[in-house]
Amino acid sequence: MTIPETAPTIPRAQAERTTAGGTQVPASPPVPARRRRTGPRLSARRALIYAALLVAVTATLLPFAWMLLGAFKTQGELLRRPITWWPEQPTLENFVVWFTELQIGTFFLNxxxxxxFTVLGNLLFCSMVGYALAKMDFPGKRFLFLLVMVMLMVPGVVTFVPxxxxxxxxxxxxxxxxxxxxxxxxxMGVFLMRQFIAGIPDSLIEAARIDGAGELRTFxxxxxxxxxxxxxxxxxxxxxGSWNNFxxxxxxxQSEEMYTLPVALSLYSTGQNATDYGLLLAGSVLVITPIILLFVALQKYFIQGVAATGIK
Amino acid sequence: MAATTNTMPAGTSRGAGRPPARAKARAGGSRRRRNAITAWLFAAPFVLIFGIFMLGPLVSSFLMSFTDFTSRDIDNPLAVGFVGLDQYAALFRNPQFLHSILNTAYFVLAGIPLTTVLALALAVALNNGITRFRTAFRVGFYTPVVTSIVAVAVVWRFILQPDGLLNLILSWVGIAGPDWLNSTTWSMPALILLAVWRNLGTLMIIFLAGLQTVPADILEAAEVDGASAWQRFMKITLPMLRPTLLLGTVLLSVGFLQFFEEPFVMTKGGPLDSTLSVSYFTFNQFGFGKYGLASAASYVLFVAIALLSLIQFRALRSKD
Known part of the structure; x- marks a missing residue:
């Protein structure tokens, strides 16, 4: 496993690359070189690639479009065959039920x-222990890090029962x-923070310590x-992870006032509303809209994060 | 447990340990001790949570798998009987568990190559095939990853109905689609399709990052020497991408072996257990209150995951 030595430099290198807008930031400028030899054959091939990608991305996003369209259909239209594409009589009724009869506000708040709280805890605690593991010497350090690494592989069901x-x-x-x-x-957060902090030059931290700063202040x-x-x-x-945790x-x-959004949606989709497709599709739209908006706004960081934790 | 600790030491000890520092620590005296206390204070919040909510349960689960612990024993856990390896023996005599192993193997063996090949094709197309709209495509392919499985299941169940959207599209090309989720033959392919859709984006991003490490000048030199695009891909890109490919498949197989949410929200493991995975079997035993059996099943899965990771990392290292 080569992770520990090589990874520290990667997050930053990765950050620079991905922030610079997409995937093309190698040292040499490949774009002009390509332009020069763009003959008719090449551009035909490129058009084919665009077409294939367009079909693939449409297929990937089709379920979301279907969900959104369905959420505005009446139950009668959803059950009708052959299936319809655009809602014939668009209705907000499905959403209204969520906001009136079902306590979506409570689920959302939960x-x-x-x-x-999960995010704040991880940001603080993972960086604290990450700093200790990366920049301090203490007995038991290797063992602690080993435990963290082992835990990364433990399937969820193992700890579930106890x-x-x-x-x-x-x-x-x-x-x-x-x-x-x-x-x-x-x-995973501990691992991520430790790898990054290990890449911070020791001289910076030594300088702060020599200036008389305590560990807390340095941190x-x-x-x-x-x-x-x-x-x-x-x-x-x-x-x-927390938003989608299920x-x-x-x-x-176990009580309705503690349900999170996915729990509420899951229980309604198996209970007495199991065949109320319009209601369930509207609920799905309400569950995924916040996270999709967040994703589109911060997509650079999402993707940088996946690349940083994935590539070692 | 023994199997897992064995998988990590080489990498972790190199990363975390600094043997010379230990020698210094011995010479240091009280200042060293104060530093150690400070360090443990920094680690304390994590250590507490980790110990109580992760390590403790991990060890208890291991111990529980050698007992006849059931839901009735929650109030008095120390009164349970020690049964040795009986739970494991019972597990491997249980036809439902054996069926769940076959189902999980089916899912992993079909899902991983499919996801890997598609993700690689997308990554190469986005990296080398086009110059514009990269971000838009990347966002599009990654969107299924960020969405809740529960929400996604609602619409997929709808799409996979016998007269639903998928079969409508199939009918355009003359295929009469099956009743996907109610067929013992087609329920698993339907879940594999869903899993590929949900995991493609992650792997594509990892491969895209890997493709950046392939030096452009080598590719250009090969092009000057007359190598075709296919030859350049097979002879340069693919070999240089091997560490990333292997890492991607390790991450994916650790996830796929735990295959649970898709059948849970789509089929409840049915029809006739045709989509019951090992994780799902374990969860069911937990539901029946058979905590000892559930723990044993979960450790079988854990060992399988650890062994697979070990084999894959060995294969990765030996050829480098």
Whole structure:
């Protein structure tokens, strides 16, 4: 496993590349070179690639279009065959039910509260332990890092049962702590922060220490301000994970006022509303709209984050 | 547990450990001790959460798998009986568990090559084939990754109905589509399709990052020497991309082996257990209150994941 040595430099290199707008920032400028030999054969090939990509991306996004169109259809139209494309009598009724009869405000608030606390916890705790692992010497350090690495491979179902037993014994079923605490400091975040902080020059940190700054001051004033890119990555990936987290909330949020959005949608889609497609499609639109808006606004950081955690 | 600890030490010890620092620590005295305390204070919040909510459950699950722990024992966990390897023996005699292993293998063996080849094709097309709209395409292909599986399942169940959108599109090219989710033959292909759709974006981004590491001047030199685009891809790009490809497939197989959410929201493991995965089997045993059996099943999965990662990383390192 070559991760530890090579990765520290990658997040920053990656950040520079991806922030510069897309994928084409190698040292040599390939674009002019290409332009020169753009003959008719080449441009025909390029047109073919564009066409293929366009078909592929349309197919990829079609389910979302279908979801959005369906959310404005009446139940009668959704059940009619052959299927219709555009809603014939567009209706907001499906959305109205979510906001009146079902407490979508509560579910939304629960999702936001859980996600915000999970993100803040990860940003703070993962960078603290990441700093200790990267820049301090202490007995047990290697063992701690080994445990973090092992935990990265543990499937969710392994800890699921004892975790539920624990939460029940602590009387935390259907509480915010049960939804938040298990995810408050993810091993992946520790790994990410440690790798980035290890790439910060020792001289910077030594200089602060020589100036008499304590570790806390060095951490807050020197290290944290340099950690913008990995913190953005960590924050976004944690938010995404928390917002879409499903199985654990489904098991521990047992009363309706603690449901998060995916839990509520899942329970309604198996309960008495199972065949109310319009309602379910509108619910799906409401669940994914915030995250899609966030993704489109911050897509650079999303993609940079995936590349940084993926490429080693 | 033994199997897992073995998979990591080489990489981790090189990364985290600095043996010379240890020797210094011994000479340091009280200042060293104060530094160690500071370091552990920095680690403390993580260590607490990690210990209570991750490591503790990981160890308990291991211990539980050697007992007859059931949901009735929650109030008095220490009263359970030790049964040795009985749960594991029962597991491998359970036809449903064996079926779930075959289903998981089917999903992994079909899903991984499919996702990898498609993601690689997209990454190469975006990186080398076009010059404009890259960001738009990237965002488009990545969108399924960010959306909630529950929301996505609602629309996919709708699309996969016998007279739904997918079969309508298939009928345009003369194919009469099946009742995807209610057929023991077609339910798994439908879930594989869904998984490929959801995971393509992640792998594509990883491959795009990898493609940036292929030096442009080597490719240009090969072009000057008369190598065709296909030859350049096979002889230069692909070999240089091997570490990224292997890493991508390792990440994907760790995820795919835990295959759970797709059947949970789409088919409930049916029809006739045809989409019941190992994770799903484990979850069901948990639901039935058979915590000992569930823990044993989850450790079988854990060992499989650890072994597979070990093999893949070995293969990656030996050829480098």
């Amino acid at each position: 999702s936001v509260v859980v996600a915000v 975790l539920f037993v624990l939460v029940s014994k602590l009387g935390m079923v259907s509480t915010y702590p049960a939804l938040i605490l298990p995810f408050l400091a993810a091993p 807050l004033r020197i290290v944290m301000p340099l950690c913008g890119p990995p913190l953005a990555t960590l924050g976004i990936l944690t938010f995404l 199985l654990w909330p489904l098991v521990v949020a």
